[in-house]
Amino acid sequence: MSSSTRTTPVLQYTPIDEIPKIHEHLKATYNSGRLRPLEYRKQQLLRLIHLVEDNYARFEETFKVDLGRHTLEVAAAELNNIVTDLMYLHDNFETWAQPQKPGFNLKFWAFNPVIRRVPKGVVLVVGPFNYPLLSTLCFLVTAIATGNACIVKMSELTPNVSSALTELLPRYLDKDLFRIVNGGIPETTAVLQLQWDHIVFTGSPAVARIIAAAAAKHLTPTTLELGGQCPVFCDPKMDMYLTARRLLWSKSLNAGQTCTTVNHIFVPYEAQDALAEAFARVYNEFFPEGPEKAAISTLVTDVAFKRIKGLLEKTKGEVVCGGQWEEGRRFIAPTVLKNVTVDDVVMESELFGPILPIVPIKDFQGAIDWTNSHSHPLAVYAFTDDPKFKEYVFNNTHSGQFVVNDTNIQAAIPTLPFGGVGESGYGMVKGHYIFDTLSHLRATCESPRFVDMVMGWRFPPYTVSRIRA
Numbered sequence: 001m002s003s004s005t006r007t008t009p010v011l012q013y014t015p016i017d018e019i020p021k022i023h024e025h026l027k028a029t030y031n032s033g034r035l036r037p038l039e040y041r042k043q044q045l046l047r048l049i050h051l052v053e054d055n056y057a058r059f060e061e062t063f064k065v066d067l068g069r070h071t072l073e074v075a076a077a078e079l080n081n082i083v084t085d086l087m088y089l090h091d092n093f094e095t096w097a098q099p100q101k102p103g104f105n106l107k108f109w110a111f112n113p114v115i116r117r118v119p120k121g122v123v124l125v126v127g128p129f130n131y132p133l134l135s136t137l138c139f140l141v142t143a144i145a146t147g148n149a150c151i152v153k154m155s156e157l158t159p160n161v162s163s164a165l166t167e168l169l170p171r172y173l174d175k176d177l178f179r180i181v182n183g184g185i186p187e188t189t190a191v192l193q194l195q196w197d198h199i200v201f202t203g204s205p206a207v208a209r210i211i212a213a214a215a216a217k218h219l220t221p222t223t224l225e226l227g228g229q230c231p232v233f234c235d236p237k238m239d240m241y242l243t244a245r246r247l248l249w250s251k252s253l254n255a256g257q258t259c260t261t262v263n264h265i266f267v268p269y270e271a272q273d274a275l276a277e278a279f280a281r282v283y284n285e286f287f288p289e290g291p292e293k294a295a296i297s298t299l300v301t302d303v304a305f306k307r308i309k310g311l312l313e314k315t316k317g318e319v320v321c322g323g324q325w326e327e328g329r330r331f332i333a334p335t336v337l338k339n340v341t342v343d344d345v346v347m348e349s350e351l352f353g354p355i356l357p358i359v360p361i362k363d364f365q366g367a368i369d370w371t372n373s374h375s376h377p378l379a380v381y382a383f384t385d386d387p388k389f390k391e392y393v394f395n396n397t398h399s400g401q402f403v404v405n406d407t408n409i410q411a412a413i414p415t416l417p418f419g420g421v422g423e424s425g426y427g428m429v430k431g432h433y434i435f436d437t438l439s440h441l442r443a444t445c446e447s448p449r450f451v452d453m454v455m456g457w458r459f460p461p462y463t464v465s466r467i468r469a
């Protein structure tokens with residue numbers, strides 16, 4: 001890492017008294033109709049794609065400083081996904097924006113019913129630290145495509161990524177319509193006092209409650225993208241090597257700070273040792289010189305580091321592999337535990353760190369009952385080649401997504417809806433789902449003159465003979 005990167009200035013917070021002025025300014029520009037033409041939206045969209053592509057190297061460096069993330073991981077899990085989403089939207093939004101005929105209805109066809117997707121106004125996007133660009137730019141780009149002005153509140157926990165985007169955005173986009181606001185709780189509180197036309201929040205369920213309560217004061221519609229304890233149900237007949245490879249990757253990616261990562265694995269007692277042995281083998285393949293020397297992300301803050309280290313100290317689970325830490329750089333090795341019980345400290349809430357507990361079980365029904373007695377997770381994963389097992393897990397659990405034999409991958413598929421259920425959030429994002437979320441589906445119809453010949457009965461004076469006629 002170059003010394004110039006290390007001396008990147010800390011994030012400049014937006015002065016609190018500026019926040020309402022920025023909001024007013026964007027509202028005025030939105031009301032001027034500048035974003036109505038699809039051509040203007042397309043031009044802004046292309047500029048956003050250029051912003052990402054022109055500045056790949058700079059973003060990779062900032063991710064290294066803020067999250068200790070390897071260049072390859074930043075490209076694969078963050079920047080490439082952004083470009084895929086941006087391109088998909090760029091290629092499709094003009095079609096989605098066209099007026100749409102609803103299904104044919106003989107009784108009302110003459111009224112020419114049409115759905116017109118119109119912008120909502122000024123959209124607020126509040127982002128998390130773990131995917132600071134992916135979780136903000138993908139909504140900013142949809143705001144552009146749907147014709148909304150947008151303010152993005154970046155996470156203060158990734159100051160270098162946030163300050164790079166804050167500096168770059170006005171160089172590429174129309175700053176009268178798209179702006180970034182930076183800050184911590186006081187600045188976000190000031191932002192939340194304003195009246196928005198839609199809020200997209202990505203973060204924890206605890207903060208989501210603050211966002212939803214603030215939005216309720218103005219009856220603002222919200223989309224909440226949250227987290228949870230995503231379980232794996234592992235069929236004892238499954239290929240354990242494949243399972244361990246995919247799950248250790250999931251837990252190593254961004255040091256387990258990924259909303260869709262596996263939280264814990266349920267596996268029958270008799271298969272636990274085979275799975276643990278597979279993890280030990282894969283661990284050596286992934287990190288041949290030991291995890292400390294490998295390109296593994298670090299934890300975002302000292303608080304996060306202490307929380308995960310504390311869990312490792314308190315757990316009654318046995319370490320299968322990992323367990324090392326280095327306080328100075330907030331590093332904790334991906335750590336697989338076995339013989340973890342559901343009342344263990346690591347099972348209390350979303351881990352959001354590099355600990356992977358294996359929970360041996362007597363039967364799957366008990367594991368499913370435990371899962372259903374807790375908050376609905378963002379995703380449920382089944383590792384199996386057995387179609388009956390797959391259907392059993394699908395039919396007996398609730399979650400935002402359901403994936404067989406992999407994790408995280410569902411978030412990268414631009415054509416699938418992505419969103420939580422219950423405590424893992426509400427509202428669908430991705431592709432045309434988020435396009436519809438940030439649009440108002442304005443219903444229109446036109447009444448032709450001849451209709452009165454067949455519907456003249458509706459006009460007063462009402463008489464029994466006319467109604468029966």
Ligand code: NAD
Nearest residue numbers: 127128129154155185188203204207210225226227228259
């Ligand atoms: P967080 O809830 O702590 O913070 C998110 C945002 O809220 C930040 O911009 C922060 O500044 C702001 N904020 C924090 N406290 C606030 C307060 N008291 N009042 C107003 N605003 C406040 O979340 P995080 O730690 O940045 O991210 C981790 C969480 O996000 C995890 O739970 C993870 O599962 C979830 N997540 C979900 C998705 C998804 O797509 N479903 C994606 C990424 C992260």
